[in-house]
Amino acid sequence: MNKKVLETLEYDEIKxxxxxxxxxxxxxxxxxxLIPSNDFDQVKKWLDETDDGAHIYRLNHVIPMPKLNDISPSLKRLQIGANLNGKELSEISAVLIAITRINHFFENLVNEKVELHVLYDEVKLFSDLPEITADLKVSVDENGKILDSASNSLSTIRRRINQIESKIKSKMDNYTHGKQAKYLSDAIVTIRDDRYVVPVKAEYKGKFGGIVHDQSISGQTIYLEPAGVVELNNDLRREQINEREEEKRILAELSDLIRPYQSDLKHNAKQMGHFDLINAKARYANDTKATRPAISSENQVNLKNARHPMIDPKKVVENDISLGFDYRQVIITGPNTGGKTITMKTLGILQLMAQSGLFVTADEGSQAGLFDNVFADIGDDQSIEQNLSTFSSHMDNIISILNQVTEHSLVxxxxxxxxxxxxxxxxxAxxxxxxxxxxxxxxxxxxHYPELKVYGYNRPETINASMxxxxxxxxxxxxLLIGIPGQSNALSIASRLGLDDAIVTEAESLTDEDSQDINSMIKKLTIQTKNADDHARLLEKELAEATALHEELTEKFTKFVxxxxxxxxxxxRDANQIVAETKQKxxxxxxxxxxKQKQSQINIKENELIADKGKINALEQHPELKHNKVLKRSKAKKTFKVGDDVLVKNYDQFGVLIKKLGNHDWEVEIGILKMKISESNLEKVKPEKKKVKQQTTIRRTRSSSMSTTLDLxxxxxxxxxxxxxxxxDAALVAGYPSVTIIHGKGTGALRKGVISYLRGNRQVKEFGFSPANSGGDGSTVVKFK
Structure with missing residues (x-):
């Protein structure tokens, strides 16, 4: 691809x-x-990669790509036998760690059954080198510092250094905070020549024994190493030397470890950069709402609602651009500032993007060609230095194009x-x-030449167009209007701007009749084409919506059947399972x-028990039955209001709705009790049913089927x-005098919630934590009125 067209069409701005x-x-x-390619397999591979990256991004996944430096200079140093420093090793380690993360990322995509074109195969090209990765990870951190875990010797040496420094600081504290602190110019400990010293006023030099390492510019302060820490500083110095020697040994060992894998590391770094570029292409496509174009080896271009990628999406005008089907040449005529040049640039830049493996800013279903070269003569290249006029510069460009153009080129x-x-x-022209x-x-x-309008009609595979x-x-x-040449608007514009009608009329008389007829014909064609185009766009939109709706309905109906x-x-089956459990209960x-009937005076007759059990048995349905009354009843709409008579199903008691609590709860009066009940446990009843039920004598009694302890x-x-x-509520109905609620200790949130609830319940007489031997503040004992 010639470099001039890349510059003319602002290809680098896209990059x-x-x-x-x-x-x-x-x-x-x-x-x-990166430059556009005319190799079909290469372009297809690039587009497949971008498509994979865009698909991953649409699934709210992001390929884990940390910031990585170029490790090529480090690998060259390894090649000549040099040892790498900590920073260089950390950069290589970062590449290997990133590869491990990418491998895990794509393994998860496989487990999620995400379909991709090529990236599953390309991720296999990484050499993950797990042993080297592990060694580097425990030896150097991300900033290049050698870690204590790099070797036992280094860990021991640094431990001794810390111990010695601790002793030195302890002794130094005696000088900075003891009796001799008054002889210091400042009560601090500092370092000179890698040795710990204190700043002593020059006149009190004799008060301290030791070694002078430095003095202030004024000479009023000397930096003295007290005699009491000289030997400790010596020990520290020896250990620091040992530390540096051990670090050198570790760096040499790690450098020798990775030296045989230079080619693998170089390939890994390059492959990481390739995945990074794929990810960047995908994100750019997402942000510009670009789509994947089909590639035509026959150079048939069909860009639907194409828009220039560098123009603000809120201001850009979309145009359909097609070439290579019924015509191979399009001649756009019309006045300046109408959009001819930007339309031309849109075609050129989108074609270059497609041949670079980038998605194009056009609608789904668009198609680009596969040109061996794109030539462009756009703009004014006149040069004062070379004494070239506008015409001469254009001719130079066109001569160059004519010398290079082939049947596979776009001009x-x-x-x-x-x-x-x-x-x-x-x-x-x-x-x-x-x-x-x-x-x-x-x-x-x-x-601008009107003669080319006639040319467009007379030449085969050539068509006129206008803005x-x-x-x-x-x-x-x-x-863009395909099939219609641009008309001259000079006279009509002049008239609308207020030019005297006599002048306009005289101008029209000086215009030959053929030109007036042509302009009139073009005007009619423009109106007709615009109406047809608008109607076609509307029909296309409606057809697309109807097709999508039909496909959706067909899919859902098939799935439903x-x-x-x-x-x-x-x-x-689920309903029968619920019935079975209900029967058991x-x-x-x-x-x-x-x-209980044997132990008390409850007035319950045997025939009533058998009748109730029969009603429960009647709920059972068989899978082959076509009508399930339980399911139908569960779907019935329930509307409640204050004062309604209801059946509390979980207690099998009648009550009256007092007030609504929240969205789905009611306060229900059952006899002398007022309870909070969910709507799912309520069923509206007629007043006469309530009277029949109230004839039964109910007495509160303790039920052995309910525990006195609630474990939360x-x-x-x-x-x-x-x-x-x-x-x-159940405990009150059962007649329990007290119960225990186990809420545990934990963060205390559950305990606070239980206490808050109990304070607001009018049926609770008192409550408090259990004794220490029974759970303490991990449970609460509740007593009822």
Whole structure:
């Protein structure tokens, strides 16, 4: 790809945008070397990689890519036999650790069954070197400091250094805080010549024995190493030397360890940069709402709603651009500032992006070509230094293009033939287009010459186009109109701006009749094409929405049909399981009532027990039954209001709604009790049913089927509070004088919640923590009124 077109179409500006997403030096180097390719397999691979990266990003995953420096200089030092320092080793370690993380990242994607084109294969190309990674990880930190765990000897030496320094500081404290502190210019300990010293006033030098290492500029302070710490400083100095020697030995050992793997490390660093660039391409595509283009080896371009990537998305106008199907040349005519040049640049830059493996700023389903070269003559390249006029510079560029163009090239020429006499310029423009046409290259050119409008109609595989102009607002709309040449708006604009009608009329009379007819024809074609285009866009949008809705409904209906029988069977099975559990509990309750009936005077008849048990048995359904009354009843809508008579299902008692508590809870009066009940446990009843039920004599008694202890340990706060509420209600109905709530100690949040609830319950007489031998403040004893 020629460098001039990359500069003309601002290809490097796109690369600068991508550079912002890069984290590694190798990624930046690969981006700097990136240029469009005309190799189909290479471009497809690049697009597959970008597609994989974009798919991963859409799943809210991000390839773990830390900031990595270029390790090439370090590897070159290894190659010549040098030993690496801690910083260089830490940079190599960072690369190896990053590879380990990337491997784990893609293993998780495999487990999640995420489908990718090529990255699963490319991640296998890493050499993870686990033993070297482990050794470097325990030897150097991310800043290059050698860790104590690098060797036992180093750990021992540093421990001794710490001990000696501790002794020195202890002795120094006697000088800075003892009787001799008054002889110091400042009560601090500092270091001179790697030895601990104290600042002593010069006149009190004789008060201290020891060695003078330095003095202040004024000479009033000397830095003295007291005699009492000289030997300790000597010991410290020896150990520090031992530390440096051990560190050198460790660095040499680690350098020798990785020296045989230079090629692997070099490949790893390059591959990390490649993954970094893939990630950057994907993020750029996401932020610009770009899509993957199809690639046509026949150079058929079809960009849907294409927009220039460097223009603000809120201001850019989208255009459909197609080339290489029914026509190979497009000639755009029309006035300046109408958007001709930016349309041309949009085609050029999107084509370069596609051939670089980048997504393009166009709608899904767009297609780009695979050109061996893209040529562009855009802008004014006149040079005072070379004495080139605008026309001459254009001719130089076009001559160069004609010498290189092939049938697989894309040519973009702005203002073809401009800068000279209009008649000669138009003739030259047509000749140049004929020459390019003979090569069968694809061309998009712009011009002001009206003669090229006729050229566009008369030449095969050539079509006229123009940029739409709104005569009402006297401004361009920047929409590309294929098939319609640009019309002259000079006279109509002049009239609308207020030019005298007589002048406009005279100008029209001087314009030949053919030009007026052509302009009139173009105007009608423009209106018709715009209406047809708007209608087509509307129909296309409606068709897309209808198609999507049809596919969604078809998919859901098919899924419903396939799952309907199984869902009904599962629902009935679950309902029967609930009924079975209810029957078991009912049998236990009835057995308990039998026992209590023998021990007390409860007025419960045997036929009533059998009748209730029969009602429970009647709830059971078989999977083959088509009507499940239990399920139907559970789906019935329930609306409650204050004063409604209700059945409290979990207690099998009638009550009256007093007031609503929250979204789904009510305060219900049951006899003398007022209880908080969930709507799921309430059922509206008619007043006459309540009267029948009230004929039964009920007496509170203690039930052996309910524990006097509620254990909330391990239960989440919200669930625990609901359990406490239900449990207290049940205990009151059962007639328990007191119960125990075990909430544990933990953070204390659950305990506070229980205490807060008990304080607000009017049926609670008193409460307090259990005795120390029974749990202490880990449980609370509750007594009722």
């Amino acid at each position: 600068n945008k991508i550079n912002q997403y890069l984290a590694t030096q190798n990624g930046r180097s690969e981006l700097a070397e 973009l020429i702005d203002e073809l033939g401009a800068g000279t006499d209009p008649r000669e310029g138009a003739a030259l 047509m000749s140049i287009l004929d020459a390019i046409s003979k090569v069968n290259a694809e061309v998009l050119s712009t011009t 739409e102009f709104n005569e009402q607002t006297l401004s361009p709309t920047f929409r 396939n799952q309907k029988e199984q869902m009904v069977y599962n629902a009935k 009912a049998n236990e309750i009835i057995a308990d009532l039998h026992r 340990r391990g239960v989440r706060y919200d669930d625990a509070m609901q359990r406490v509420d239900r449990y207290i």
